[in-house]
Amino acid sequence: MPRGPLAASVERLIGRYREGGAAKTPILAGATDVLAYALYRMPATLAACSNMLRRSAFHLPDITTVTDIGGGTGAAAWAARDQWPDASVTVLDQVVAALQLGRALHAAEPGGVDFTRWQAGSAIPAADLVTISYVLSELDQAAQSELVKAALGAAHRAVAIIEPGTPSGHGRILMARQALLDAGWQLVAPCPHQLDCPVRQPDWCHFSARVERSSMHRQLKGGELGHEDEKFSYVVAVPGGVGAPEVSDRPARVLRHPGKRKGLVELQLCRPDGTASREVVTKRQGAAYKDARDVRWGDAW
Structure with missing residues (x-):
């Protein structure tokens, strides 16, 4: 065509x-x-x-x-x-x-x-x-x-x-x-x-x-x-909840591209308690910081 x-x-x-x-x-x-x-x-x-x-x-x-x-x-x-x-x-x-x-x-x-x-x-x-x-x-x-x-x-x-x-x-x-x-x-x-x-x-x-x-x-x-x-x-x-984990066991959801700066990652999260808020993960937090460096928009956290 x-x-x-x-x-x-x-x-x-x-x-x-x-x-x-x-x-x-x-x-x-x-x-x-x-x-x-x-x-x-x-x-x-x-x-x-x-x-x-x-x-x-x-x-x-x-x-x-x-x-x-x-x-x-x-x-x-x-x-x-x-x-x-x-x-x-x-x-x-x-x-x-x-x-x-x-x-x-x-x-x-x-x-x-x-x-x-x-x-x-x-x-x-x-x-x-x-x-x-x-x-x-x-x-x-x-x-x-x-x-x-x-x-x-x-x-x-x-x-x-x-x-x-x-x-x-x-x-x-x-x-x-x-x-x-x-x-x-x-x-x-x-x-x-x-x-x-x-x-x-x-x-x-x-x-x-x-x-x-x-x-x-x-x-x-x-x-x-x-x-x-x-x-x-x-x-x-x-x-009816069949096949879904309990609400208390749910991870948060990353709502935006993570903000990455030297020594920290800023995450905007939707949380299991029904709130949306910011979380800053710093290099001092070790394994959590390494995970945060790899997390992407839309991932569970």
């Missing part, structure tokens, strides 16, 4: 994502949009979903089936198969061209991924893990709540929801987080507690995943660097 139409489609899609809010029409309008999405957005979605599931997987040891709602060309499916290679994944989406391209991309994989046409409000296939990746921003508030409720009804072991790492994206995650708590589910990541989120406006809780750019990726986005950082917000929960 000529690069001109692809570049124009990328520019339009970037505008749609930046606008936020409920989309009156599907974001992916045809084959050109779908290919543009796969080239410019799918790598970032894959990186963010992989980061989310990697940090949550130790809470979810027995995942054999996954349903990804609004999965498009299959980024979350790749991330799930990376964590659970033998799991069967069902990707649901309303855009036929996205499903076709996703099916082609996964054709070399040894089975396990099914791409199925799905409309909002339709039944969701039951699975151990149900993921909602970058979908809530395309829905109005009532539809967001209905989709989260439907995911809870379909999930046997866990629900994972991820949105862009923006103030509005975090707002949608907070809505989903509260719905999970109201349904009696227990948060396992990133929150180290079941209390109100301590991160207040104008700040917001988000994390970052490094994305290595291909040459085509750089050309279509007009970028020069060989990488970019995808910011995302997420929440993962399990029903």
Whole structure:
């Protein structure tokens, strides 16, 4: 396909994502949009979903089936198969061209991924893990709540929801987080507690995943660097606390890039007691200082 139409489609899609809010029409309008999405957005979605599931997987040891709602060309499916290679994944989406391209991309994989046409409000296939990746921003508030409720009804072991790492994206995650708590589910990541989120406006809780750019990726986005950082917000929960450690045993979560200076590391932490605060680890603390030098944004502490 000529690069001109692809570049124009990328520019339009970037505008749609930046606008936020409920989309009156599907974001992916045809084959050109779908290919543009796969080239410019799918790598970032894959990186963010992989980061989310990697940090949550130790809470979810027995995942054999996954349903990804609004999965498009299959980024979350790749991330799930990376964590659970033998799991069967069902990707649901309303855009036929996205499903076709996703099916082609996964054709070399040894089975396990099914791409199925799905409309909002339709039944969701039951699975151990149900993921909602970058979908809530395309829905109005009532539809967001209905989709989260439907995911809870379909999930046997866990629900994972991820949105862009923006103030509005975090707002949608907070809505989903509260719905999970109201349904009696227990948060396992990133929150180290079941209390109100301590991160207040104008700040917001988000994390970052490094994305290595291909040459085509750089050309279509007009970028020069060989990488970019995808910011995302997420929440993962399990029903009734099964499979999650006691709150008192939870480690804190690193909320920002650690500040490293000579002889000390400054950490911004979300703590098991429901507070967010700063901790300074100095060289005098020996092993703790060595650990702090290696810790990264999003890690447990």
